[in-house]
Amino acid sequence: MTNTTPEPQTPSPLDDNKLDGFTVDQLSDYLDHGRHPRNPAIEASPAAQHALAALSRLRAVAPRIMKTDAEYFAPKNENWISRILDQIGVQAHAGRDIPILHDVPGAKLSISEGAVRALVREAGDDTDGLIVERTRIDGDLETPGSPVQVHVVVSTFADATDARVVPLFQERVIETVREHTDLVVTRVTVRVHDSDITDEDLDDDGNLAR
């Protein structure tokens, strides 16, 4: 009986990059085909699962966003979709380990930063009228008890009222992060991204260059 996990002898296809070896395009194709034939490596990767969930949400809401925007304003440009697609890849990777406290010697418990970002995205999915573009968690995540700040950039639908959906979303973010982690969240900021802004309008930090 072998009790020790053997070291892999060959490079794995799952550790090539942050999405366990897959690109957003590949995952998008996988969705196009209804996740058939089933790809074992994709199904076994938390990062790929996070990205698939985000892609599915984007596909579900994009037609509505386009339609409502067309009724109110000029239609969103392609830059908006590509910007969100780019962020899906960035946001889905595991990131840092966030400790989960447990008063047992030798216990080292954690939740991945990627899992927390996915929780924030899902809070957005549950809030009618917006879609989460990106989430950044600032602070010393790896030291229990350290204060952290959550910064989220969202796009709101043209038929949504920011004054209603943003505070609702903010409450949900606070609630879900507090429920599922031991993080000490001191602030959640939500910035509504103007969907018609192009990359040329932003500085290196993603802020409006005006």
Next chain:
Amino acid sequence: MNDDTEDDLPTQLTRLLRNVDGVHTVYATKPLLPSIVGAVVEAVRNDPVGMHLVTVNEKPDDLTIIACIGVSADEPATVICRRAHDALRNYFTDQDLTPPATVRVQVGRVG
């Protein structure tokens, strides 16, 4: 693998974790060999296949268990993670085995 074969420790711990309330997936903690990657989909569906999804590093006086899990969002991930940890540790007590020095459990996905 069948019922006549004695499972190795990583496989037993993988099976154990799958039966912890709130755990819906046990992810691989080490890069998967291409030759066995095809079995992973069965593993994540909780079929009884022999997969080293849980890592066991055994050194003299330093046994370390490493697991990565997906958990339900119906209760706090922290609670399920602690429950999974305790289940792993209790396994060694119940089997009268030398307890691990370190048990690492990471929540890789919620919901």
